[in-house]
Amino acid sequence: MSETETTGGKYPRHGSVDVVAAALTLLDDLGLPDLTMRRLAATLDVQPSALYWHFPNKQALLAAVSDQIIARARRDSPRATEWMPAARAEADALRDALLAFRDSAEVVSSTIALGLGAGEAVQRLAAALALGDFEPETVRRGASALLHFILGHVSHEQQRMQADSLGVLSEPHASSPAAAATGASARAEFDFGTMLLLTGMEQQLRRSRSRA
Amino acid sequence: MSETETTGGKYPRHGSVDVVAAALTLLDDLGLPDLTMRRLAATLDVQPSALYWHFPNKQALLAAVSDQIIARARRDSPRATEWMPAARAEADALRDALLAFRDSAEVVSSTIALGLGAGEAVQRLAAALALGDFEPETVRRGASALLHFILGHVSHEQQRMQADSLGVLSEPHASSPAAAATGASARAEFDFGTMLLLTGMEQQLRRSRSRA
DNA sequence: ACCTGAACACCGTTCAAGT
């Protein structure tokens, strides 16, 4: 299973892959604010400075973590041949992948904003849209709008989850079936938002056709 | 101009308003990573601990800063009577208000996600949409989708601005007229995204009419 | 190729006490 299992070697104990995996676990267990380099080092039984052999800084590590999260979306996105179901499927797969790890939307968001990684996310959305008869620039912008919405929505959703779990209910929201209801309405709100964008794209298509 | 100008008093030197104003200036001058409680205290000629009389913690301070930023959007958003131009105007005003302060989109984003403030932003978007013949739930979801897109887009835009200013050009983007071109295309991309969402809402309207 | 040890320059927050 591990890359160093046969060698009885004492010092080379970890590869970058192990570090990213440990970071992902720590993120999911403790959340982004508690994912510190020092804590990560501790779980790997290593000095904090050792991490800087694998990555130049924390942001680079988080970029690798982001790539890992996004890669998950690849494995369970069924491919469709029409652009609209395809784009919808990619959006859903992305949301599911993000929801699989605590605080992941914020991590991916800032990584993408800094241009350090997770480019696969836009690419997959763009590839789905490109199945339609759009201009390349329209595909780019549509994918970008979709991604912004997805990250914003899931980020909001995840922050709300941990706020709820901490019992920080600011408004008199609801009582016992609230947790389930919150989850369901979050899904509905997400579907509505992607639907808005996709029907917007559809309209765009109709207009360019009537021009021709 | 100041609230303490006449009193020769020595100790009560600042109100919460001054602290927020100083934080906003510091944010715009140095950026979010350098907006620390200690630095803020220093610019106010005060010990760091003094800030905790005004605000319980840093997040609460940032929430007040967010409210201030959003309030700016109020002063220059012309009001329209039709829902679509009204919503477009609110979106533009919001973007302009965010672009007026460095890193503001990230600040507002996390404040909203944590549910600590800046609620006026969604409200204004919702009020514009409510001019149309939508169900209340549709208004809420539409406004939320718009807000997610706006914050995501401007956040990306601002991060890119500081990345460019630091000379961190990852890709061979362009040379001299690139800065202007980047700004122009950012604006076009923003317009396209809000247009997608608004025509999506329009479509929603047509469908509910054909059902009736 | 991968890690230690030790240090540098910081953080946010608390709290008794002052004016």
Next chain:
DNA sequence: ACCTGAACACCGTTCAAGT
């Protein structure tokens, strides 16, 4: 009502040196 002084428990990052 607003602030000081001093402390607590941390951070990310660097770098010479080890194996």
